[in-house]
Amino acid sequence: MHDLVIFDCDGVLVDSETMSNQCIIDNLARYGLELGLEDAIGFFVGGTMTGVMQKARELGAGLSDDWIDEIYGEIYARLRAGCPVIEGVPGLLDKLDAHGTPFCVASNGHEAKMEITLGQNGLWPRFNDRMFSAHVHGIAKPDPGLFQLAARHFGAETPVVIEDSPSGVTAAIRAGMRCLAYAAHSDGTELRDLGAEVFHHMNDVPELLAL
Incomplete structure (x- = not known):
C-alpha cells in the first residue's frame, strides 16, 4: 500500500498540455519558428519554460530575454478561458480521501498557473496546501529532488508518482519511486521504456x- 500519491499537474490533473503548447506554437510563429503540435509536445512537454526558450532559440527563434513573461501572459489568458479537468480525477481523489491516502502535486509549472487551471475545476482547495513547484523550490524534473522533497514533507516511505512526460517519469525512476504513466493519446511505449507502468484512463x- 502506498502512503503518498504524487501527481503531476498539466496533462495529469488538468487537460492543459495541448492548450499551452498551441499557445507556444502561435507565439513562436511570430518569431519565425514554425512548429506543429506534435513537434512542440515532443520538444517541450515536461520541461521548464526556460528550457522552452533555450530550445526555441536553438531552433532559430530570436527571443528576447523577457520572452518568458510574454509567453506566460499569453498562456494564462488562454487557460483562463477554460481548461477541463482530466476525466476521472475528482473520483480518484475521493477514493484516496476515503482510504486515508494523502496526495499532493509536484510540477515544473508555476503555482500561478496551477491556481488558474485547478481553481476553475474545484481542485485548488484540495492541493493549495500540498503543492511543490519547481519555481518555488528551484528543482525541476528530470531532477528527482522535487519528488523526494514531497516524500520527505509527508514522511512517506512508499510514494507513487503519476506522470505523463518523459522528464517526469525519469525523475520518478531516479527517485526510486513507482511511477504510473498516463498515456491518453498514445500507447505509452516511450514512457514504458523509461520504467513506468502505463495506463490510459484515471478510472x-x-x-x-489496490484501493
Whole structure:
C-alpha cells in the first residue's frame, strides 16, 4: 500500500498540455519558428519554460530575454478561458480521501498557473496546501529532488508518482519511486521504456493502487 500519491499537474490533473503548447506554437510563429503540435509536445512537454526558450532559440527563434513573461501572459489568458479537468480525477481523489491516502502535486509549472487551471475545476482547495513547484523550490524534473522533497514533507516511505512526460517519469525512476504513466493519446511505449507502468484512463488507477 502506498502512503503518498504524487501527481503531476498539466496533462495529469488538468487537460492543459495541448492548450499551452498551441499557445507556444502561435507565439513562436511570430518569431519565425514554425512548429506543429506534435513537434512542440515532443520538444517541450515536461520541461521548464526556460528550457522552452533555450530550445526555441536553438531552433532559430530570436527571443528576447523577457520572452518568458510574454509567453506566460499569453498562456494564462488562454487557460483562463477554460481548461477541463482530466476525466476521472475528482473520483480518484475521493477514493484516496476515503482510504486515508494523502496526495499532493509536484510540477515544473508555476503555482500561478496551477491556481488558474485547478481553481476553475474545484481542485485548488484540495492541493493549495500540498503543492511543490519547481519555481518555488528551484528543482525541476528530470531532477528527482522535487519528488523526494514531497516524500520527505509527508514522511512517506512508499510514494507513487503519476506522470505523463518523459522528464517526469525519469525523475520518478531516479527517485526510486513507482511511477504510473498516463498515456491518453498514445500507447505509452516511450514512457514504458523509461520504467513506468502505463495506463490510459484515471478510472484504472484505483485498481493499480489496490484501493
